[in-house]
Amino acid sequence: MDKKTTLKLNKEFKRLYFKGKSAVHPLIVTYACKNRLGRNRIGITVTKKVGKAVCRNRCKRIIRAAFYQVNPSIEQGWDFVFVARARTTQAKSTELVPVLKKQISNLTSPDSQKRDTTGKRQQKSVKKKDKS
RNA sequence: UGACCAAGCAGGAUGGCAGCGGGCACAGGGAGACCUGUGCAUGAGGAAAGUCCGGGCUUCACAGGGCAGGAUAGCUGCUAACGGCAGCCGAAGGCGACUUUAGGGACAGUGCAACAGAGAGAUACCGCCGGAAUUUUCCGGUAAGGGUGGAAAGGCGAGGUAAGAGCUCACCGGGGUGCAGGAGACUGCACUGCCAUGUAAACCCUAUCCGAAGCAACACCGUGACCGCAGAAGGCAGAGGUGGCCCGCCGCUCCUUCGAACGACUUUGUCAUCGGUCUAUGUGGCUUGAACCGUCGAGCGAUCGCCGGUCUAGAUAGAUUGUCAUCAUAACAGAACCCGGCUUAUUUGCUUGAUCACACC
RNA sequence: GUGGGUAUGGCCUAGUUGGUUAGGGCGCCAGAUUGUGGCUCUGGAGGUCGUGAGUUCAACUCUCACUACCCACC
Numbered sequence: 001m002d003k004k005t006t007l008k009l010n011k012e013f014k015r016l017y018f019k020g021k022s023a024v025h026p027l028i029v030t031y032a033c034k035n036r037l038g039r040n041r042i043g044i045t046v047t048k049k050v051g052k053a054v055c056r057n058r059c060k061r062i063i064r065a066a067f068y069q070v071n072p073s074i075e076q077g078w079d080f081v082f083v084a085r086a087r088t089t090q091a092k093s094t095e096l097v098p099v100l101k102k103q104i105s106n107l108t109s110p111d112s113q114k115r116d117t118t119g120k121r122q123q124k125s126v127k128k129k130d131k132s
Numbered sequence: 133u134g135a136c137c138a139a140g141c142a143g144g145a146u147g148g149c150a151g152c153g154g155g156c157a158c159a160g161g162g163a164g165a166c167c168u169g170u171g172c173a174u175g176a177g178g179a180a181a182g183u184c185c186g187g188g189c190u191u192c193a194c195a196g197g198g199c200a201g202g203a204u205a206g207c208u209g210c211u212a213a214c215g216g217c218a219g220c221c222g223a224a225g226g227c228g229a230c231u232u233u234a235g236g237g238a239c240a241g242u243g244c245a246a247c248a249g250a251g252a253g254a255u256a257c258c259g260c261c262g263g264a265a266u267u268u269u270c271c272g273g274u275a276a277g278g279g280u281g282g283a284a285a286g287g288c289g290a291g292g293u294a295a296g297a298g299c300u301c302a303c304c305g306g307g308g309u310g311c312a313g314g315a316g317a318c319u320g321c322a323c324u325g326c327c328a329u330g331u332a333a334a335c336c337c338u339a340u341c342c343g344a345a346g347c348a349a350c351a352c353c354g355u356g357a358c359c360g361c362a363g364a365a366g367g368c369a370g371a372g373g374u375g376g377c378c379c380g381c382c383g384c385u386c387c388u389u390c391g392a393a394c395g396a397c398u399u400u401g402u403c404a405u406c407g408g409u410c411u412a413u414g415u416g417g418c419u420u421g422a423a424c425c426g427u428c429g430a431g432c433g434a435u436c437g438c439c440g441g442u443c444u445a446g447a448u449a450g451a452u453u454g455u456c457a458u459c460a461u462a463a464c465a466g467a468a469c470c471c472g473g474c475u476u477a478u479u480u481g482c483u484u485g486a487u488c489a490c491a492c493c
Numbered sequence: 494g495u496g497g498g499u500a501u502g503g504c505c506u507a508g509u510u511g512g513u514u515a516g517g518g519c520g521c522c523a524g525a526u527u528g529u530g531g532c533u534c535u536g537g538a539g540g541u542c543g544u545g546a547g548u549u550c551a552a553c554u555c556u557c558a559c560u561a562c563c564c565a566c567c
Contacts, residue, residue, distance in 0.1 A: 006449075007449090043449085044449085052181090052465070052466090053181090053465080053466055054464095054465055054466055055465095056466095057450095057466065058453090060449090061152095061451095061453055061454075062453090062454075064151095064152090064453090064454095065150095065151075065453070065454045065455090066454085068150090068151075068454095069150090069454090092454080092455075093453090093454050093455075094454080094455065
């Protein structure tokens with residue numbers, strides 16, 4: 001993996017949690033948001049709820065492997081954060097590929113973006129700004 | 133054949149496709165830092181875990197003294213060191229192979245032992261015996277019997293006695309002294325003779341050991357911010373350092389005296405240099421080490437020595453995978469400065485050596 | 494990486510120089526009171542004191558190991 005294509009800072013993760021759109025599946029939760037770099041960046045979150053260190057590492061590997069299969073066939077210029085869930089440990093990356101494809105295509109299509117910008121999410125983000 | 137005891141090993145394998153980490157070589161691009169591609173070999177564990185001990189390494193402190201505080205606890209050895217390991221001693225358990233064991237000191241001192249019980253470290257409640265009185269009772273002797281309790285002036289038998297008592301004796305147990313053996317813990321024998329319980333994982337005493345903090349240490353490059361402008365002598369007012377505290381010691385600031393004086397522009401500030409403090413980011417630290425493998429030798433063993441060979445992860449959101457097939461079915465589980473232990477988690481298979489029981493020869 | 498703390502009925506807690514009744518409040522159940530309900534009063538049930546060993550005559554308390562949760566510092 002390229003170092004430039006990963007999200008590392010807590011600030012960047014928070015940006016996605018507050019501003020980005022989300023899609024939920026029993027295996028994985030995806031957040032997505034546009035960036036202006038012209039390439040895709042990903043961040044992976046695995047909490048201690050999932051298991052011990054071995055399980056958490058396995059989750060990261062599976063998600064990364066699935067993303068590399070999906071990456072060439074999708075639109076560039078997006079940030080993604082993937083959150084592993086308890087069942088991700090038992091899954092195989094081939095099971096994860098169709099899930100990711102569906103979620104990403106839903107999130108990156110322009111229709112959903114319009115819907116979201118007019119929704120509650122924007123109000124929330126405004127409130128956060130006021131507080132800060 | 134079955135049961136049981138001890139020690140040890142293995143810790144998925146093979147192939148196809150796609151892919152990751154750092155290293156080396158080559159090629160291309162670039163002023164350079166570096167980037168891209170190809171090839172080669174290589175890339176997590178027995179516990180990597182818990183962080184319970186010990187050490188290396190680094191920095192701070194290193195004129196000295198005292199007081200606290202912590203750790204360990206049979207003996208001898210091994211080790212860089214240890215609270216670890218080996219062998220032995222004692223104690224406990226097992227028919228046995230063998231296993232377990234925080235195992236110094238309670239005549240240095242202090243404390244505690246609820247309830248029950250007459251009495252808990254000092255005692256006569258009932259009982260027994262003797263005497264006085266002879267209705268009750270009183271005085272003395274007595275720890276054999278009763279009851280209480282975890283624990284009641286060693287246990288048990290015999291002699292002895294008014295009744296009893298280590299009062300005397302045999303056996304067992306404990307203490308002391310002497311002799312013998314052993315490197316020592318200790319063991320054996322002889323004599324003496326029963327000396328007031330338990331608790332030190334209560335305070336404590338004795339012996340030995342311990343400076344503190346940690347790779348986010350620390351060093352370098354260097355960004356930004358702030359502070360400062362020569363020195364000498366004395367005073368010892370203030371705040372520090374000596375990483376627990378105190379004494380003592382050592383600087384710094386401050387005050388007094390002496391004395392000197394501003395690089396540039398300007399005019400009482402700004403900038404630059406130099407020095408100091410803190411700090412973003414990056415690089416090093418980072419893997420050749422009390423290393424691993426093998427032969428031989430010393431030792432009961434832990435372990436040590438000689439010789440030969442090998443180089444065997446070094447990441448920085450953290451690399452060993454995904455998937456397919458076959459076999460096996462397999463758990464616990466992922467290095468982050470590095471070693472030696474301990475503890476805990478863990479499945480299956482195998483090997484070796486012993487013990488007991490049964491059967492057969 | 495280093496250091497520290499907590500665990501007690503369903504919930505919040507007290508208790509520890511070791512001593513045998515583990516206490517209290519809220520909640521729960523039953524009864525009384527009321528025409529009924531609440532409030533109030535009376536009574537009751539409910540505890541492997543986080544788990545496992547050890548020291549002791551005796552452990553919620555002392556020691557060791559483990560589990561879960563929480564906190565602090567760099």
